[in-house]
Each structure stands twice: as C-alpha cells, then as structure tokens.
Amino acid sequence: MKALVYDDVEKLVYRYMPDPVPALGQSLIRIEASGICGSDMHAYLGHDERRPAPLILGHEAAGRVVGGDLDGKRVTINPLTTCGLCAACKAGRDNLCPDRMIISMPPREGAFGELVIMANRNLVEVPDDVPLSKAALAEPLACGWHAVRLGTAALDTPLTEARCVVIGGGAIGVGAALCLSAFGATDIQVIEPNALRRKTLDGIDGFSAAAPGTVTDADLVIDGVGYAATRADATAITRPGGVIMHIGLGEATGGLDIRRMTLQEITFIGTYTYTAQDFRDTASAIFDGRLGALDWTEERPLSEGQQAFADIRAGIVAAPKIILRP
Known part of the structure; x- marks a missing residue:
C-alpha cells in the first residue's frame, strides 16, 4: 500500500x-x-x-x-x-x-x-x-464529548445557564464547543488567536469566536490547547467555584495559578480521550446532525x-x- x-x-x-x-x-x-x-x-x-x-x-x-x-x-x-x-x-x-x-x-x-x-x-x-x-x-469530537460530559457533572449550575469558554479554535476546541451546544449550553465562546481561523469560526453555528484577552469570566472553561499560557488564561477567567477541563497536551508543565484555584475552589479536571461509549455516542450525534453541518x-x-x-x-x-x- x-x-x-x-x-x-x-x-x-x-x-x-x-x-x-x-x-x-x-x-x-x-x-x-x-x-x-x-x-x-x-x-x-x-x-x-x-x-x-x-x-x-x-x-x-x-x-x-x-x-x-x-x-x-x-x-x-x-x-x-x-x-x-x-x-x-x-x-x-x-x-x-x-x-x-x-x-x-x-x-x-x-x-x-x-x-x-x-x-x-x-x-x-x-x-x-x-x-x-x-x-x-468522530475521534476528535469524542474528546470534546467526554470533556463536556465530565465538566457538566462537576458544575454547580445547570449547563443551560452556564457561561462556557473554549480555548483554542482547532478541531478539539471546535468539537468541544459543538458538544457543549449539543448538551444544552447556549452561551459559548471559542478563543482563537489566529485571525484567519477566527473568520472561519464565525461561520459555524452554535458558538461565537473571540480574540484572546476579550473574555473575562466563565463558569466552565475547556482548554483544548494545553500550553502554559492557555492554562494561565483558564485559571484567570474561571469564576470562583467554576470548572476547568483540560484536554490539550501542548506542554507538560506551567501556567496554573494554584493559589487562585485553591482560594476560589476552582475545579481542575484532566481529561484523556474518551470511553468506547463516548465514541459511539459522538458518532450517533454526527449521524443525526446534533453536532451541526x-x-x-x-x-x-x-x-x-x-x-x-x-x-x-x-x-x-x-x-x-x-x-x-x-
């Protein structure tokens, strides 16, 4: 071959x-x-x-x-x-x-x-x-599905009422945003530094795109990048009692504001891939159109x-x- x-x-x-x-x-x-x-x-x-x-x-x-x-x-x-x-x-x-x-x-x-x-x-x-x-x-979207499922369970407010922010406008971030929408979230922003890609994101239904530094608070943050800088952003914008879901594997260390996370009881959850059931559920959501076009x-x-x-x-x-x- x-x-x-x-x-x-x-x-x-x-x-x-x-x-x-x-x-x-x-x-x-x-x-x-x-x-x-x-x-x-x-x-x-x-x-x-x-x-x-x-x-x-x-x-x-x-x-x-x-x-x-x-x-x-x-x-x-x-x-x-x-x-x-x-x-x-x-x-x-x-x-x-x-x-x-x-x-x-x-x-x-x-x-x-x-x-x-x-x-x-x-x-x-x-x-x-x-x-x-x-x-x-199905594979990259299942990563987002898994993260949203775990994040929803950890939130102290209904997802339908939560302000959700996804860091990174690649497929993992976009998939996480679409999964948030499929789970019932209505206030979703995706932070993407590349203006060329932000223009593409603006054409996708279910969320809005934003430049770094323009989002100041969120109930649920999903880091789809995983660099020290994005972890720093995540801990800065998550409200007291909020939740950070960490999918990205860009860098192994750095970025977390442990003092703020401790004093404000911010939950941090690392999320790795997906279960076999998450994969099947994601595939079904693709097939029936719940994850968009x-x-x-x-x-x-x-x-x-x-x-x-x-x-x-x-x-x-x-x-x-x-x-x-x-």
Whole structure:
C-alpha cells in the first residue's frame, strides 16, 4: 500500500509500505478519510517521544471494510484499544485502561495509508447518507464529548445557564464547543488567536469566536490547547467555584495559578480521550446532525500530506481540520 510515513523531524514521505494483515477479531479497512491531529503535529515536529520515526501517523479515520465478516461496511474507527478486563474497563472508564493502545503509536501503525487494521469491536457502522469525511471526525469530537460530559457533572449550575469558554479554535476546541451546544449550553465562546481561523469560526453555528484577552469570566472553561499560557488564561477567567477541563497536551508543565484555584475552589479536571461509549455516542450525534453541518474541514490528497503539515506549521490554514484522502 501507499502511505504517508513520518521519517524524520518535519519530514513526511509518501511511499510504499507493507499491507497490514488482520488477525482474528480484526478487520482490514480501506481508508477514505483521515484527519490530521495535534498529536500528529507534535510527532512531526519531533516533540513526541512516544512516536519515533519511521512511523505511519494518523488515528482519526473512516473507510470501508475489505474482506471478512464485515466486508463492504462503511465504518468510522475508534483507534483506542483496551483490555476489557481491568477495573477501569469494567467501570466503564476504559480510556484509563493501563493496557490501552492507540494506532499511530508503536507497535501499531496509523491511518495515513491506504489500509489499516482494527478490532471489530472498535468499528462503528456509518449510515449511507453520511460522508466518510464527516464520520472521520468522530475521534476528535469524542474528546470534546467526554470533556463536556465530565465538566457538566462537576458544575454547580445547570449547563443551560452556564457561561462556557473554549480555548483554542482547532478541531478539539471546535468539537468541544459543538458538544457543549449539543448538551444544552447556549452561551459559548471559542478563543482563537489566529485571525484567519477566527473568520472561519464565525461561520459555524452554535458558538461565537473571540480574540484572546476579550473574555473575562466563565463558569466552565475547556482548554483544548494545553500550553502554559492557555492554562494561565483558564485559571484567570474561571469564576470562583467554576470548572476547568483540560484536554490539550501542548506542554507538560506551567501556567496554573494554584493559589487562585485553591482560594476560589476552582475545579481542575484532566481529561484523556474518551470511553468506547463516548465514541459511539459522538458518532450517533454526527449521524443525526446534533453536532451541526461539520462543513468546516479542508480536504487534501494524502500524497500532499507533507505540504499540509507544513501549512499547518506555518499558521496559514484557516480550517480547524485538514482531512487527508488516500
């Protein structure tokens, strides 16, 4: 198969790789859409030691099953596999399984190729009227769904009455804002520093876009970036008794105003990926239209993936998400 392979820092090569071979209980999927995630960018820049070169990146994908019991089925892929036996899995918190594994991280190759293998239990069938480019958004949107579900439970006020702020206008932030709307929030702002991207966000229903420094208070803040600067902003604008949900993994340390959080009883919750049920619920919300038109992506050929990554790096991509098509 042809695949986009991460060969070195800021170097992606479109070349032939061996076809993956499914094992018992797995399916071979011919990829039709695969999104570029922030974690793919971290690897591309050499900032993720968990994803050493050479490696096929990509874990936000949808396609059609080739062969086996599910032959011909259109599916979106939950890329996170878990053991199903540990205490976390049995408690419905399978995203915290100690044996969790995601494609695009050794030893599992990712979905920036023509083919990928995945356990059948991780596949969600896609209705015929839903484009696979939209179905591929289930993975990043599920991160927001999970965060909103946990954040809503932690709030001391109904979400319908809460002022919600999302930091970061990439796909994680946009997805979190759309999930907030689907859960019933009506006052939602997305903070995005890139004016080009803010213009795109202004065309998406369900929330408003704002420049940094223009938002002063919120009941619920979702940090979809995860840098020291965004954590500092989050702790500054969250009201006393409010909640911060932290999704982004940009930097490991810095930014939190622990004194203010302590004195004002601000709840901080780290949120990692999603449970299998969150993924299924998100896919259903995509299929029935609760997450909007999802027309804010840009599509490019997988063969032009190197340029797509370079353009994201340069900050000249207006769309919150680029979808690559083999």
